[in-house]
Amino acid sequence: MKISFFEGGDVTATFPSRAIIGRPIRPYRRGVENDILGGVCGGLAIRLGVKERTVRVVFSLLALLSGVGLMLYMLIWLTLPRAGEEQSIATQLVGKRRKLRHILLGLLVIAAIAWFLASLGVPNLGVFTWPLWLSLLAAFGVWKGASPDERRHLEELLKAAPLIGRAASRDKRNFWLRVALGAILVFFGLRILRHFGGAWGFAAPALFGTLVLLVGVLILLAPWWLTTLDDLSGERRARMRVEERANVAAHLHDSVLQTLTLIERSAGDEAAVTRLARNQERELRVWLFDPDRAEAGTATTYGSLLRDLQGEIENDYGVTIELVTVGDCDADERIIALVAAAREAVINAAQWSNAPTVALYGEVGTDSIELFVRDLGRGFDVEAVPSDRRGIALSIDQRMQLHGGTATIKSIIGAGTEVQLTLPRTP
Amino acid sequence: MAQPRVFLVDDHELIRSGIRSELAGSVDIVGEADEVEAAIELISERLPDVVLLDVHMPNGGGLAVLRALNGTCPSVRFLALSVSDASEDVIGIIRAGARGYVTKNISGPDLLDSIYRVAAGDAVFSPRLAGFVLDAFSLEGKTLEAGDVDPDLDLLTPRERQVLRLIARGYSYRDIATELEISTKTVESHVSSVLRKLQLSNRHQLTHWASERHLN
Numbered sequence: 001m002k003i004s005f006f007e008g009g010d011v012t013a014t015f016p017s018r019a020i021i022g023r024p025i026r027p028y029r030r031g032v033e034n035d036i037l038g039g040v041c042g043g044l045a046i047r048l049g050v051k052e053r054t055v056r057v058v059f060s061l062l063a064l065l066s067g068v069g070l071m072l073y074m075l076i077w078l079t080l081p082r083a084g085e086e087q088s089i090a091t092q093l094v095g096k097r098r099k100l101r102h103i104l105l106g107l108l109v110i111a112a113i114a115w116f117l118a119s120l121g122v123p124n125l126g127v128f129t130w131p132l133w134l135s136l137l138a139a140f141g142v143w144k145g146a147s148p149d150e151r152r153h154l155e156e157l158l159k160a161a162p163l164i165g166r167a168a169s170r171d172k173r174n175f176w177l178r179v180a181l182g183a184i185l186v187f188f189g190l191r192i193l194r195h196f197g198g199a200w201g202f203a204a205p206a207l208f209g210t211l212v213l214l215v216g217v218l219i220l221l222a223p224w225w226l227t228t229l230d231d232l233s234g235e236r237r238a239r240m241r242v243e244e245r246a247n248v249a250a251h252l253h254d255s256v257l258q259t260l261t262l263i264e265r266s267a268g269d270e271a272a273v274t275r276l277a278r279n280q281e282r283e284l285r286v287w288l289f290d291p292d293r294a295e296a297g298t299a300t301t302y303g304s305l306l307r308d309l310q311g312e313i314e315n316d317y318g319v320t321i322e323l324v325t326v327g328d329c330d331a332d333e334r335i336i337a338l339v340a341a342a343r344e345a346v347i348n349a350a351q352w353s354n355a356p357t358v359a360l361y362g363e364v365g366t367d368s369i370e371l372f373v374r375d376l377g378r379g380f381d382v383e384a385v386p387s388d389r390r391g392i393a394l395s396i397d398q399r400m401q402l403h404g405g406t407a408t409i410k411s412i413i414g415a416g417t418e419v420q421l422t423l424p425r426t427p
Numbered sequence: 428m429a430q431p432r433v434f435l436v437d438d439h440e441l442i443r444s445g446i447r448s449e450l451a452g453s454v455d456i457v458g459e460a461d462e463v464e465a466a467i468e469l470i471s472e473r474l475p476d477v478v479l480l481d482v483h484m485p486n487g488g489g490l491a492v493l494r495a496l497n498g499t500c501p502s503v504r505f506l507a508l509s510v511s512d513a514s515e516d517v518i519g520i521i522r523a524g525a526r527g528y529v530t531k532n533i534s535g536p537d538l539l540d541s542i543y544r545v546a547a548g549d550a551v552f553s554p555r556l557a558g559f560v561l562d563a564f565s566l567e568g569k570t571l572e573a574g575d576v577d578p579d580l581d582l583l584t585p586r587e588r589q590v591l592r593l594i595a596r597g598y599s600y601r602d603i604a605t606e607l608e609i610s611t612k613t614v615e616s617h618v619s620s621v622l623r624k625l626q627l628s629n630r631h632q633l634t635h636w637a638s639e640r641h642l643n
Contacts, residue, residue, distance in 0.1 A: 289513055324558035324595045359554065359597025363561075372596045418596075 029083040030076075037157070038077035038142065074138035078145075085147055093145040106140045255283055271318055278320070282311050302369065303328040305339045306362050309346065313358075317350035320357040327364035334403045338371060338423045341399040341407065345373040345419040348392050353377025353417060369423045376416040382409055396421070431546035434475035435459035436466040436492060437508070438484045442531060446479065446508075449535040454542060463487055467495045474500055476546045482509035482520055493523040506545045514559040521560075521625055527551025549615050550622040557594035560625060564588075583621060590617045 031042025034052060041059055045052040062069020081088045093099050110133050146154060259280040266272040286307065287294045293304045303325045310321040329335070342360070349358045355377030363370045382393075393409060396419065400407040405423035433454045437443050438461045447456060457475050460466035463486045470478055470492070480489040487494075489507055496503065505525040509516070510532075517528050526545045529538065530553065541551040552560070564583050583591070586607075593603045600618075604611045 322554055322597060324554045326558050326561040326595065357597075361554070361558075361592075361596040363592070363595075374597045376597075 028080065030080050032083045035153070038073070039082065040073050040076045040080070043080070043083065044076075070132065070135045071138070074135040074142070077142055078138050082147065082150055085149075089142055089145040089147075089150075092147070093141055096145070099144045102144055103137070103141050106137055110137055251287060255287075256280060275315060275318060278314055279311070282307070282314075300331055301328050302331055302335050302339070302362060302364060305331050305335065306342075306360065306371075309339060309343055310360065313343075313346050313350055317347070319350045319355070321346065322357055322359045323362075324360070325362045329364045329369070334405075334423060335369065337399055337403050338369065338405065338421060341396045341421055342371050342373060342419075344392055344396050344399075345421070349373055349375040349377065349417060349419075353379070355416065365425075367425055369425060371421040371423075372418060373421075374416065374418040379411045379413045379415055379417050381413060382411050430455045431476040431542060432457045432473075433542060434466075434470055434473065434478045436461075436470075436478060436484075436489070437481040438462060439481075442481070446538070450539065450542070453539050463491045463495075466492050470496060470503060471500055474503060476502075476504065477542050478503055478505045479508050479542070480505050480520075480525065482507055482516055489520055489525070490523055493520065493525060497524050504545050504548070506541060506551060514562060517556060517559050518563055518625070521556070521622065524626065526622065527553075528556045529553055530555070548619075550618045552591070552594050552618055552621075554595050554597055557591045560621060561588070561591050561595060563625070583624065587617050587621050587624075590614060591621060594618075 028047040029043050030039035031046060032039060034042035034045070036042070036056075041055040042052055045055045048055070059069045059073055062072065078090045079088050081091075087095075093103060114133060143154065259276055263273050263276050266276070286304075290304065290307075293299065293301075293307070299305045299308045306323055306325060310323045313319065314321055331339075342362075346358055346360060349355065353375040355375035357375070359372070359374040361370075361372040361374075393407075396409075397407045400421055400423070403423060405421060407422075408420045409417065410420075411417040431454050433450065433456050435443050435446060435456065436459070437446075440461070443459055443461070447459075450456065454477075457473050458469050460469050463484060466478075466480075478492075480492060482489045489505075489509075493505060507517070507520045507525040507528040508531055509520075509528065510530060521528060526548075527541060527550055529541050529551060533541070533553075544551050589607065590603055593606060598606065600611050600614045603614045607614075
């Protein structure tokens with residue numbers, strides 16, 4: 001993000017290389033633009049005018065020492081409003097009874113787990129672990145009470161976390177990365193345990209205890225976790241439905257209703273009604289079946305170029321173009337030339353053949369791209385066209401040859417004409 | 428050939444009356460239905476030769492009718508009639524047993540021709556349907572693995588492909604016969620065999636095609 005470095009100056013610097021100095025003192029708020037987790041460090045860095053990294057290192061060190069840093073972080077996260085927001089998460093939680101009840105319940109559960117572990121005789125429940133428990137509770141509170149905006153940020157964070165978010169991914173690299181990381185951690189964990197207790201004598205019960213703890217926490221917290229997720233997705237689904245509906249309604253109003261009005265007004269003019277109806281039909285089809293094209297605004301593939309061509313000719317010449325496409329590919333300069341050549345052939349058919357419909361068939365094969373323009377009109381003698389009137393045939397031919405393609409025209413007088421255009425996929 | 432006994436299934440009264448007046452005198456209309464349940468009941472009771480079946484209706488649409496009657500009345504043949512252009516819908520209804528697909532803006536004589544064709548046991552492929560089928564059987568994006576493909580079932584023969592491409596290019600069966608120097612009957616048998624492959628094949632290619640389009 002770019003910000004103005006000096007008041008009134010036009011010098012810009014890339015944030016966050018350095019926090020801003022010399023600004024009027026702002027209230028301490030959790031950072032939004034420079035946050036990693038909750039923006040606690042980022043906000044503090046802005047407030048104190050020091051480098052964020054410094055603040056982060058201090059917090060990390062504090063966290064390593066008995067977890068006080070972690071607890072501090074979580075507490076600030078809970079009680080400090082986010083930049084641009086009125087209330088802190090804690091205030092929000094107090095304001096909402098239901099969520100507060102959840103938190104109290106969470107407190108009870110954590111106390112119960114602590115008691116359970118203590119009664120099992122698992123050591124180290126003293127001064128070194130209670131910050132961790134409180135942090136866990138605070139994290140729960142943050143998840144429950146976060147504003148929608150922050151909630152979104154947290155979800156993205158979860159999704160982006162390489163080992164959590166992609167847990168379901170079948171990506172092989174991800175799998176091996178996890179296995180390797182897990183193995184290293186297990187190895188070091190065992191080493192540390194052995195260092196303290198010697199061999200398996202201490203490690204085995206501790207491992208067992210940890211396992212019991214993990215399973216217990218999972219069993220206790222799973223329903224909440226699931227309902228939270230469920231609430232969330234339900235909410236999101238409802239929102240999406242509403243948006244979808246509004247979109248459809250807007251589209252129907254903008255296009256279909258307008259066209260229907262136009263059709264009513266020109267009820268006497270058969271050609272105009274047909275044209276309007278065909279136009280609307282095409283537009284609706286693109287909207288329904290080719291959303292990419294509808295979104296992009298301009299044609300970017302072979303198929304959509306042909307559909308545009310169909311629309312243009314139907315509008316201008318009042319004939320029906322039966323368009324069929326098989327396969328599709330991105331449109332490059334050569335394909336644009338191919339469609340331009342086809343355009344001349346189609347216009348020719350629409351103008352001179354007297355046939356009410358023209359069949360247009362485009363196929364993308366493995367080796368070549370083909371296009372057929374066929375009408376059942378009056379046809380002409382290909383050989384007998386005087387050379388000065390061979391403009392169309394010539395220009396189609398030249399366009400194709402220029403890009404390494406070929407054009408073939410077959411015509412039978414009284415039975416129709418077919419133009420075949422072929423373009424190899426590689427020039 | 429006696430007039431085929433035709434049954435109409437469409438939830439729009441306007442469409443039904445339009446078709447009725449277009450077909451009047453040329454076929455024997457033995458009944459109509461405007462919803463899935465009634466259609467299933469009446470068709471299995473009256474056993475018409477050809478059912479003109481709307482693809483999009485509430486409660487499952489034409490697909491539900493086809494699935495309910497599939498196998499129970501083998502003498503009844505279905506011709507799908509729709510405005511829908513989504514290839515999934517069209518291929519889906521053909522795979523469920525319809526013998527053809529025409530769009531509702533088809534002209535009266537063409538519709539009549541299609542009905543007679545279906546009544547005679549042939550398949551009716553419009554250019555658009557031919558395009559969809561070629562797409563579905565397309566060789567592109569195919570990842571072949573050994574033992575994955577039953578070649579008899581999953582691949583179109585070059586001749587069948589040729590016929591389909593000519594249909595897609597707007598050729599009538601007779602034009603195709605002339606172009607390929609074969610008889611119209613042979614063209615019809617090629618088309619029927621494509622239809623059979625489409626209905627029987629549930630393997631590789633169609634699965635691939637379907638999954639690409641989030642079908643099934």
